[in-house]
Structure formats: structure tokens, C-alpha cells
Amino acid sequence: MSNSDHAQITDDVSRWEAAKKETPETLAIAGKILDDVIAGEDVFKAIRSHPIPDRGHISKSSLITVYRARVAAGELAEDAGLYLKLRMKPSRTLSGVTTVTVLTRPFPCPGECIFCPNDARMPKSYLPDEPGAARAFQNEFDPYRQVRSRLRAYEAVGHPTEKIELLILGGSWTSYPIEYRERFIQRCFDAMNGVDSSDLAAAQRLNESAAHRNVGLVVETRPDELDPAELKELRRLGATKIQLGIQSLDDRILKLNRRGHTVREALSAVALCRAAGFKIVLHWMPNLLGATPESDAKDFARLWSADRGGLGFCPDEIKIYPTQLVKNAGLYQEWIEGRYRPYDTETLIELIAAVKPTIPPYCRVNRVIRDIPSHHVVAGNRRTSLRMDIQRRVRENRQTCACIRCREIRGQPVSPEELTLRDTVYQAAYAEEHFLQFVASDDKLAGYLRLSLPKAERPDVGIDELANAAIIREIHIYGQSLGVGEEADGAAQHIGLGKRLIERAVEIAAENRLPHLAVIAAVGTRGYYRKRGFRDGNFYMIRDVFSDNDRGENSAIQ
Incomplete structure (x- = not known):
């Protein structure tokens, strides 16, 4: 990046920060907007109706400031509904x-x-x-x-x-x-x-x-950067989730794009991460050099379990990153010399809309495009609203996507009686996975637990406390993020779903004669797990599955 580019970015950020600064004038305008919203006006319409002279419009942070000040002064009663309206991107x-x-x-x-x-x-x-x-x-x-x-x-x-x-x-x-x-x-x-x-x-x-x-x-x-010693170090640092750029499941494509590892190395890295209890996010890139829409569709199918024609990668989350052609990448020269052709927007939409409904219900699609500003893209798709376009195409094709993101219950109130506990079992490379999920009648997802049962041929990660243990790799309860100890009527985070999921995981471990249940706990969740019967280990938290009376009657797999 040139010095002029550096200066431009710095200037842009400085102007943006200056525009956000609150002054008596902007707070007065924010007060008028708040009055309009209280009277029933749409927030964005009210903001547009009261512009700042020569400076654009009031930010939502200013509205929050005025709201809090009025509540603190006793001029306004706390109103959760109003507060939610004022928040930016809840x-x-x-x-x-x-x-x-x-x-x-x-x-x-x-x-x-x-x-x-x-x-x-x-x-x-x-x-x-x-x-x-x-x-x-x-x-x-x-x-x-x-x-x-x-x-x-x-x-x-x-x-x-x-x-x-x-x-x-x-x-x-x-x-x-x-x-x-x-x-x-x-x-x-x-x-x-x-x-x-x-x-x-x-x-x-x-x-x-x-x-x-x-x-x-x-x-x-990268997949070729991981080994058991590195995974131990990641646990010491507190890591719970690993993103791996596998990019393609075709060795020919990987070699053409100078990726530097093979599909087998990528699968081994994923199996290691799973055996160590990490949550796994994979990056997959359509439209690499040498690929076609047809080969990409076949490539995507190889991500999943063998019964779906796949190799057993079975990621917990996936980021779909269509290749974007930029000048300061080696691929640019391939394009200049006519050896590479970017997909147009329509081709990308058609491809991703075709593969998205095939994603299993245990996987979450985090992204379908990177946030590379369009002015950097030399040729091919420049549209940043690709996710909405793909969702529209899926509906037009009369299909649905069952991935986690498409089913999250989000802010919808729930009661335990409305929910069903479902156990989706699938075979990943060297592990049997149980995706325990609480779902509503419309299949919306209120919470889930990922439980990994090791197979005899699993890779050895060299961590003694994982021997003969089922591993909870993730517990996630949906709904608006609440503070620790905070309550909200019908909030999925506070109707005991996590505890019920853990108890079912204990039962599954017992059914498989595994004496221990390990969890890859983040630092800030240790207290939560201690309250639920787990004790601190060196890298994981551990709970005994069997009592002293029945421990001798059960033998673990070796």
C-alpha cells in the first residue's frame, strides 16, 4: 500500500470518528428523534427527519446516550422494547x-x-x-x-x-x-x-x-501447521475453536493454486482437531484456478460424511469464500495471460444456491463471501449482498437450507414445552458425532450440544485426560445475548437447556461405556461447568460418568 493510500484510510477513519463525537447540538437532535420514536415513529425515519446541519445524521449511539441519561434522571421509565428499537444491529x-x-x-x-x-x-x-x-x-x-x-x-x-x-x-x-x-x-x-x-x-x-x-x-x-504439540499449546492459550483454510478437496486444484498441502493432510488436521475437542470451521473457495462450477459442486459434496459421498471432514461451521481477483495476488497474472476466468455474479449465485440446501443440520454457514471492498476486485463478482441473492434463489428453486444459521431461533420467545430434543448422529473421520439439538415445531433451533465419541482408530493427541472420554466440543444456547445472571421472559438462554443437554451427553457416554465426559471449556465458562459437576484438568474440564457403585461394572473402550 502506498503512502497516499495509508493517508487516505487514516483520513477516512478520522472523519468517521469526528462525525461520531457527541456535542450539545447532536444530543439535542438525538432528544428530538427519541421523542419521535416514543411517539411511534420508525427509528430510521425519525433519524432521517432530523439531519445534523452539514454533517449527515445522528448515530444510534447518540440515541442510546440520551435514552440512558433520561432513565438515570428519572425522566423516562426503563422500556426494554424501546431500548431494543434503538440498538444498532441487534x-x-x-x-x-x-x-x-x-x-x-x-x-x-x-x-x-x-x-x-x-x-x-x-x-x-x-x-x-x-x-x-x-x-x-x-x-x-x-x-x-x-x-x-x-x-x-x-x-x-x-x-x-x-x-x-x-x-x-x-x-x-x-x-x-x-x-x-x-x-x-x-x-x-x-x-x-x-x-x-x-x-x-x-x-x-x-x-x-x-x-x-x-x-x-x-x-x-493452515492444515499443515497442526500437530499434537501445537494443539496442546492452543489449549494452554485458551483456544476453543480453530479455523482451517482447506480451500479445495482436489489435490490438482490445490497444486495449481500453490496451496502447499494435500487433501489427506487437511483431513488429518481436521481429525486431530476433533480428537482434541476443538470446534472446527473450514474455509472453502469456489472458482480457484482450474475449477469449474461443475467441479466445485462435486468438490463441496466431498466435505461431508461417507454416507453422503464425502470424505468425513464434517465441519461444524463453514465459510464459503468465492475467489476474488485482486491486483496484488499472484492469480492476477494468470488472468492477464488468459489462464483464469472469474465466475460472474449469476454463476456464483446459481452454484452456491445449488449446494447450500445440501448442508447438514449440524453445520453453520458463517459467510458466503468475503468483505473485500468492491474497488479492489478487478473482474468477476463485486456484489456484497450475495447472501441475500442466494437465499432468494434457494426460495425460487423451492428448496430450503437446514444449516444452523438458517434455523437459529434468534429473539423468538420459547418455552421448554414447545421444544423437542433431537439427536442427529453422523460419522466423521475417526469419530462418531452426536448433534443434540432442541428444536421448536417449525424446526427453529433453540440450542445444541456437540458430543464426540472417539473411535479406536482416532489420532492420538497425547493428552491423558482425554483417554476413555467422550468430549463435549460445544454447547450453544440461542436468543439475545444476556448478561451473566440476567433474565428475560422466554429467553432460550435461561430455561435450563444447557443443563438438560449436558445430562443427555452423560447418558450417551454411559451407554457407550465411556467413564469420563470432557469439555473444552473457554476460560470464562469454567464456573458454569464447575456448577454442573465438572472438575478442572490440565487442558479440559472432566466429569465422571459412573458413580462409585457402578464404576466397576462398566469397562471403557480401549
Whole structure:
């Protein structure tokens, strides 16, 4: 990136921050807008009706400020419905947690992929004006500043911040020096805790009872960067979910695009992650060099279990990242010389709309396109509303998608009597998986638990406490993210679904003669699991399945 580009981004961010600053004038306008909303006016219509002279419109954070001030002064009674109307994008926290994304500093990547953007000022594959990357760039990639600024931004618009999933991006996490990785995560915890710590372990202990508790920690890396020792290190750091860029399930395509690993290596990495209890997010890229829409559709089918014609990757979540042609990637030269042709928007919509209904109900589709600003895209699709276009096409084709995201109950009130506990069993590579889910009559998903039962041929991750143990890899209860101990009528997070799911997991472990139930607990959830019979281990929390009386009558698989 040139100095002029750097200056432009900095200027844009500065102007944006200046526009957000509250003044007596903007607060007065916000008060008028709030009055209109209380009187029944639509929030966005009210905002447009009261522009700031020469400065655009009031932000929702200003409306929240005025609302809180009036409640504190006794001028307005607390009104949950009004507060919800004023909040910006409540859907951000309807999945049950609030996600804070941070980026690591630029660092050499071991890969030589021809499709990755290359910008010397950014971590590999990121551009400085992508939304999350721009925030990191503005904060000079400082982990503490990134987390604190994001928490303040969420709080300013009324989002709960008690339950935080920390998403660490920036290329191949495992290729960074261990000292940097440990310090980076420690400072993220310091930001959530609100105090500085002496070391990572101290920061983690503080977070167990902090105001902003870490309920999930996600890193991304390459399949060929993982081994049992690395997985142990990730657990020590507190990681619970791993994003892996597999990109394609065709060795020919991987080689053409200089990915640097094989399909077999990718499957081995996924099996290792599963055996260690991690949640697994896979990145898949249609329209790589050498691919066609027809080959991509066949490639996608190979992701799933053998009974579906697949290889057993069976990801818990997937990010579909159609290849986007940018100038500072090696693929650009292939296009210039006529060896690469990007799909047009219609072709992409047709392809993804065809494969999306085939996704099993245990998988969540996080993305169907990257947030690369359209001015970077040289040729091919530039449309950023691809998800909506795909959903529309699926409906036009009279099909449905049963993935988790399409079934989340979100803010819908629920009662236990309305829900059915369903056990979806599937065979992943070297493990039997149980996807326990509470569903409403319309198949909407209120909560789920991922339970992994190891097979004899599973890879050895070298962690003694996982021997003869079923592993809870995830518990997730949907509905608006609530504070710890906070209640809301009919909220799925507070009708005891988590406890019921755990007890069913104990029963399944007993049925399979496994004496222990392990859980890959995030730092901020340790207290929750202790209350439910789990004790602290070195890397996991453990609960005994059998009592002393029946322990001798049951033998575990070897």
C-alpha cells in the first residue's frame, strides 16, 4: 500500500470518528428523534427527519446516550422494547454471544497461495480497508486497544458485552513466535478484565469472574501447521475453536493454486482437531484456478460424511469464500495471460444456491463471501449482498437450507414445552458425532450440544485426560445475548437447556461405556461447568460418568 493510500484510510477513519463525537447540538437532535420514536415513529425515519446541519445524521449511539441519561434522571421509565428499537444491529448478538474480532500484526506466512492478497502493511490475505482489518490498522494491531475499542463501540449502541467470543484473525496464527502469541492473548484478556496482569495464567484466572467473560477463543491457521504439540499449546492459550483454510478437496486444484498441502493432510488436521475437542470451521473457495462450477459442486459434496459421498471432514461451521481477483495476488497474472476466468455474479449465485440446501443440520454457514471492498476486485463478482441473492434463489428453486444459521431461533420467545430434543448422529473421520439439538415445531433451533465419541482408530493427541472420554466440543444456547445472571421472559438462554443437554451427553457416554465426559471449556465458562459437576484438568474440564457403585461394572473402550 502506498503512502497516499495509508493517508487516505487514516483520513477516512478520522472523519468517521469526528462525525461520531457527541456535542450539545447532536444530543439535542438525538432528544428530538427519541421523542419521535416514543411517539411511534420508525427509528430510521425519525433519524432521517432530523439531519445534523452539514454533517449527515445522528448515530444510534447518540440515541442510546440520551435514552440512558433520561432513565438515570428519572425522566423516562426503563422500556426494554424501546431500548431494543434503538440498538444498532441487534442481530449481531442474537446468536447468544458478542464477537470481538482482532488482527495480529503483519508477519510472513509459510504459504505461497496465488489467490491471497498481498499488502506489506497487513497480515497475509487481508486488505487495510476491509471492515475488521481497518479497525485493527487504526489501532496499530495492538490487541489491548483493539478489544477495548470494540467493547466501547458495542456498549455505546447498547449491546451486551458480558459474554465475548474472541476471534483472532491475521493469517496463520501458528506461524507467529510463541512469545508473541502468548502476549497477544494476555493483552486481549487484560482488555476484557479491565486490569493489567503479570502473565497469561493470571489474566485467565481474572477472566473467570470478569465483567467481560471470554466464552470462546478462535484462531485461524493452515492444515499443515497442526500437530499434537501445537494443539496442546492452543489449549494452554485458551483456544476453543480453530479455523482451517482447506480451500479445495482436489489435490490438482490445490497444486495449481500453490496451496502447499494435500487433501489427506487437511483431513488429518481436521481429525486431530476433533480428537482434541476443538470446534472446527473450514474455509472453502469456489472458482480457484482450474475449477469449474461443475467441479466445485462435486468438490463441496466431498466435505461431508461417507454416507453422503464425502470424505468425513464434517465441519461444524463453514465459510464459503468465492475467489476474488485482486491486483496484488499472484492469480492476477494468470488472468492477464488468459489462464483464469472469474465466475460472474449469476454463476456464483446459481452454484452456491445449488449446494447450500445440501448442508447438514449440524453445520453453520458463517459467510458466503468475503468483505473485500468492491474497488479492489478487478473482474468477476463485486456484489456484497450475495447472501441475500442466494437465499432468494434457494426460495425460487423451492428448496430450503437446514444449516444452523438458517434455523437459529434468534429473539423468538420459547418455552421448554414447545421444544423437542433431537439427536442427529453422523460419522466423521475417526469419530462418531452426536448433534443434540432442541428444536421448536417449525424446526427453529433453540440450542445444541456437540458430543464426540472417539473411535479406536482416532489420532492420538497425547493428552491423558482425554483417554476413555467422550468430549463435549460445544454447547450453544440461542436468543439475545444476556448478561451473566440476567433474565428475560422466554429467553432460550435461561430455561435450563444447557443443563438438560449436558445430562443427555452423560447418558450417551454411559451407554457407550465411556467413564469420563470432557469439555473444552473457554476460560470464562469454567464456573458454569464447575456448577454442573465438572472438575478442572490440565487442558479440559472432566466429569465422571459412573458413580462409585457402578464404576466397576462398566469397562471403557480401549
